[in-house]
Amino acid sequence: MAAILLIEDDPLVRRGLELALSRHGHDMRTAGTGEDGLLELGSSTPDLVVLDLMLPGIDGFEVCRRIRAGGEVPVIMLTARGDDFDVVGGLAAGADDYVVKPVQPTVLDARIRAVLRRTAGVGDGVRVHRGLRVDTTAVTVALDGEPVALTPTEMRLLLTLSRAPGRVFTRQQLLREVWEHDYLGDSRLVDNCVQRLRAKIEADPAAPEFVQTVRGFGYRFGPV
Secondary structure: OOEEEEEOOOHHHHHHHHHHHHHOOOEEEEEOOHHHHHHHHHHOOOOEEEEEOOOOOOOHHHHHHHHHHHOOOOEEEEEOOOOHHHHHHHHHOOOOEEEEOOOOHHHHHHHHHHHHHOOOOOOOOEEEEOOEEEEOOOOEEEEOOEEEOOOHHHHHHHHHHHOOOOOEEEHHHHHHHHHOOOOOOOHHHHHHHHHHHHHHHOOOOOOOOOEEEEOOOEEEEOOO
16 A cells, blocks of 8 residues: 555545545545645655646645655656646656646556556666666665665666666657556656756766767667
């Protein structure tokens, strides 16, 4: 049973999702504003946050930034629009995935379970690449001996790329393996996560040593 915090201002949507996700086996807590959601986070840490972007007062973008600044709790954002402003803004704030309203509870449950599975490593030992140390059993990362805090999605992306140095993964392959999206997915999820990962493990994110772009194809893990 996963502890889920749902932050949604519409009382009908909030109650409907709370009941539906509870039936799917989740331990639900809810909040109607960004402020109340942050207070709930301060009292106990959930396994995952489902966050509406269009909240009164502190909006979902700012709530997501505060969640990410305070820890690595996964965030799935709910957006009323699938356009670039909401999606790119939410991903840049640190969200792991997004679902466009109206929300189908079965789809949201599948996304929740996929994000939570990303905390599991592949269990093949320790991978060392120059100053980067990836422990796939403990699911930890260190750079030059200093621990690096990654979100579950960032960790799963690094685990996927680093298991085959030099292999080029297309964005669609990464969507299937990291996000478990089995449809023609949104490459913005991949690109934004790559940017966040590079900011944490690269000495110069503009000239990456580990997560390298192969133009016209996708990404590979170096050095090769």
